Amino acid sequence: MKKAIKEVLAAVTTGVMLISVTACGGSGGSTGSSNDKTLNLLVEGGGPAEKVARSSAAEFAKQTGYKLKIDTSPYSGLYDKLKAETDSGKATHDLAVIDVLWFSALSKGLSSLDGVLSPAEKNDLMPQLAQGGTLNGKLLGIPTWTNSKILLYRKDLFENESNRQAFKAQYGYELQVPTSWKEYRDAAKFFTKDGNYGTAVVGQTGADSVTGWLEFATQAGAKNLVLGKNNKPDLQSKPYSDALQYMQNLVKDGSVPSDYLSLGTSEISNMFNQGKLAMQLTWGHFYLASAKELGDKVGAAPMIGGSAGIGAIPGPWYEVLLKNSKKQDIAKKYLKFMYGKNEGYMKELGVAARRSVFKKYENNPQYAHIKALEATLTAKQTQNRPATRLWAQIESETLSPMVQKVFKGANAKEELKAAQQSIESLLMD
Template identity: 50%
Template sequence: MSLNKRLNTISLAIVLILAAILSGCAGNNEQAPESSKSNESPQASKSGQFITVLVEGGSPAFKVATATAEEFKKQTGYEVKIESVPYIGVFDKLNAELKAKAGSYDVATIDILWFPALASGLESMDDLYTDEVNSDLFPNLIDGAIVDGKKLGMPVWTNSKTMQYRKDLFEDTKEMEAFKKEYGYELKPPTNWQEYRDVAKFFTRDTNNDGQIDLYGTGVLGKNNGDSVASWLDHSLQAGADRLVVGEDGKANVNTKPYVEALDFLVKVLREDKSAPEGALNMASDEIAELFWNGKMAMMLEWGHFFVPSNDPAKSKVAGKVGTAPMIGGAAGIGVVPGPWYQVIPASSKKKDIAKEYVKFLFERNEQFLEVIGVAARKSIFDKNGSKPEYAHLNSLTTTLSAKQTLNRPVLEHWNEIESEALIPAVQAALSGKSTPQEALDEAAKIINEIHGL
């Protein structure tokens, strides 16, 4: 064989080897054309591929993500890698990711409160909001996902304060007779501010005659966190607030009539009627619920999902004796600030298409959140399960979340600063008696305007 022929033979062999190598690389490449994978199963075609999901550790989002990961892998071939961190860690990590644009996360589950700060780095989900999806969600749940005209998240659950009360007390014949004799009307779960104050005063008592109050009518949330603000804003909406915290002109409106009346209402329940424990400034939802579950409270305005543990004998001494009703109303009717959570997709994700498939996948399995936390996002799930005794709170939530005065917290970039530096201190100053509601909220308005540079 001549030298030229030998060289040609060697060259051909090298070309064939390179072609085989390149072909093998293309077969493993995530971006390979679909035609090259047409005879492969989803599992084989997505071998070694995954999406990374960021959730709060131990939360409903973590539990559902864990429970459904294998099913998603079987359906799509994509492994779900779950990164779980403490509550504020979700915000911190996602915020850092959006700034770095590193593509570390493909999906995250976030509190509605974080939308203003994260919005610029999130992928639009407008295309996921079909007519069918829209018709199955409360309007305020859709509105909560919108920032600058774009829907940036898909809800996984929603929640709000509702009434929970001791049926064994409210339905006791002697209690009913005594209440009617004192107040002139029938004892029932209160529907407005006056009834609420009357019932709370009536049930606040020393039950064992030791000189100490051991049964309170209700509780007041005053702890140094967002619970106290949400509770006060609930009542502000009931008093007629139509724009929360800031008006159309961007200036603070928290020192106007509805807000002052709402804070005054809470102060009267605590300090004038003495129908709530004195340690209100150290009490948030968990502390109030513990008192209620231990039989130390006749009723509470609490997040709807607390109804489930209220009737769990392992957690509650009053299990089987708890009823549920919609949130009370003020002059403007029922109103609350909801507490929804959403799935979001970072715009930096390199797998946005499969991330959207994952979001759709969990929306279709939204009932699993009901099983884990006691609430969900879809109205159809509320309707389907509300007739079950263990989920009776869903009916109260539906009425409350559908009320005309129910409104999401405002989309403000500096919300965390406003809440911590202006609103929480104002609520605590009034509840402690250090300031009148008007004085406390005048100061809060001043601080908010300073934060906004006004």
């Protein structure tokens, strides 16, 4: 999700960037006197969290008398800064906006937010959000937005009558926007011609390549991803090998660019926007950038489905309260206030956290990706990644290299067996 956000925000103006830089540095701390009317917030610089916080700060100050001081950091340093702060037990900041993947590692330094939202407010959250922000039975984060991969495709190519006739002659059924693995693979092969490709895969080492594989695994029936019900790895079950084999087949078909090992989510999006790809499975909010480049040539559809149906991996972010903040009560009021400002994330990023916000925008033609996101996020096989403090290590040291090896031709089942043994050893340590 990190690169996805940066891609859509690449057009941030120099002026805004200068504001972000100015906000960095001296935070003023959160340990001042009781007369200190400042709340200190840490966010990713230039991201939607910073923009929404800035746009609503004056209203919060008017209501409460508390000024919001915003400290920013690049994504790459945001986690490190918070980890050092929570480990030290010193509250430099009162609040922060974090990636869902960081909860396990930061949890001991975060306050419980149970009771901040009413039952009705929690019910207005999109699926998986309350669960994703809950650890050991305690709600530790108020969702800011959620996201998932969906299918973006070239409407003009799929609606072209010559293409439709040629596809039916070759494959024996009507060309349509893919909903299944077979349809997606066939369309990818069909549109690979004249120097362009049907689709692409994330072959670049990193989180997105693992996410892409796990999404296919959920579609093939995987549950309790990677670690299984008893927190034990179960990578040798059929859905995981089926997913890896399917991805390998896309590569073997020649339906993806030959330099796939160097492609990340942003690079693939650029290729799609330049007309070099017929389809891509990408984060929903990328639709806004694609529509800006391609106009009505781009369409959005739910994530494709496998034998178990549609499935994806959500990419939510949350606002959290640091346990060592001296301003717990007013900080919780701020979290409640920001829940009411959730529409701001839809305007800035194209996604939000509340069902009511999604509903408000689902028929807006400028947000044609919203219905596809709703269908994907509410699908029965859509599920969160494992809530374990070791996930980053498992992902980077074991799973990402494994996916890349299979892309290059390694046997999927053998690589999954080795990966399971590696994860078992890590868990024992």
